[in-house]
Amino acid sequence: MKVNVTIAGASYSEVPSILIPLKNGGRARFCEVSDTTAKAADVAKGKKFYTSEGELVTGTADLSQADARKTITLIQKEHQTITLTCNHPELSSQTDSDGNTVYATTYQDTLSINLKADTDYYAGKITINGEEQENSSTNPQLAYISAPISNGMIVSATDAAPIPTVPFTDVSLTMTGQGTQWLTGHMLMTTKQSPESPKIVGVGALENGSRKGLLFLLDEEKRYAGCKVELTTGTGISDTTELFYEKDDDLGVIMIGEISDALYSYLAEASATKAEVVLTIKVVG
Incomplete structure (x- = not known):
């Protein structure tokens, strides 16, 4: 002093x-x-x-201290992805010997847990320390909750479930051109079809560089299995393509595949001139 x-x-x-x-x-x-x-x-x-x-x-004091942060172990499950988030600051993380991500935090009290299933699966339920949690989402492919953080908590999920599919079947369409539209390209709307299912309300011919595509707008929530189809117009143009199911945020349920330049040009011209088109779809594989 x-x-x-x-x-x-x-x-x-x-x-x-x-x-x-x-x-x-x-x-x-x-x-x-x-x-x-x-x-x-x-x-x-x-x-x-x-x-x-x-x-x-x-001095004799041992000032070394054990890590006092709260840890959260995240165990991912097949066919779905779990993400953990907090308010600032973000959680630090490392990978343990089993390949799981271990997060750590000192100040955070609440954890947001989001679960998203792969395209062909329904999401499982989020689990904390093995206990299933109530889902806050109405979408069967998503789940999310907020949960208090406790030290050593383990976050995971129950198994994802494959979404059942139904076969896409033969159908004949009579359509009228509608001109070019933003999301669907050269659009043709269905005026008559046989049989009535699968219910196709319209067809869009799209171009992306050298690639040409065709999408079918379906007016039903069925999930169709992918398939190989033969497409034949009333004028005799024939093409074969693989159709794949998608659920688009803007267009809803669609089946989509690539087509030849000849079929694309025919549909694009019919759309522009608002002509009538007959298209037969036959499943061949």
């Missing part, structure tokens, strides 16, 4: 330390340490300090 001292008849106030010349050269620093309160157990092991008695002492 700072003290008042008198040296060679001169008084000095609030002196923190004094440098005194040594007989053999050099100087020594003297400090007043009577206000020291630390003990060896308060100072890190191996570090030195002076006690209030002026004694040089080595």
Whole structure:
């Protein structure tokens, strides 16, 4: 601490330390340490300090501390993806020996858990420490919840379930051109079809660079299995393509596949001139 001292008849106030010349050269620093309160157990092991008695002492305290952060282990499940998020700051993470992601946080209290199934699957249920949680989503391919964070919690999900499919079947369409539309390209709307299922309300011919495509707009929620079909127009143009099921956010349920330049050009012209087109779809594989 700072003290008042008198040296060679001169008084000095609030002196923190004094440098005194040594007989053999050099100087020594003297400090007043009577206000020291630390003990060896308060100072890190191996570090030195002076006690209030002026004694040089080595600290003995082991200041190393275990990681006090709360951990969350995420175990992913096949055919679906689980994501964990928190408000700022983001969770730190590392991968354990089993390949699972282990997140850690000190300050966060609430965890957002999102589950998304692959295209052909229904999502399972989110689990915390093995217990199924109530889903907040009405979409069977999604699940999300908010949950309090507890140290050592394990987040996972029950198994995803394959979505049942029905076979796409032969159908004949009579359509009228509608011109070009933003999402569907060269559009033709169905005016008559036989049989009535699968219910196809329209067909769009699309172009992406050198690739030409055809999409069928379906007016039903059935999930059709992919298939190989033969497409034949009333004018005799024939093409074969693989059709694949999709559920588009804007268009709803569609079947889509690539087509030849000849079939694309015919449908595009019919759409532009608002002509009538007959198209027969026959499943061949």
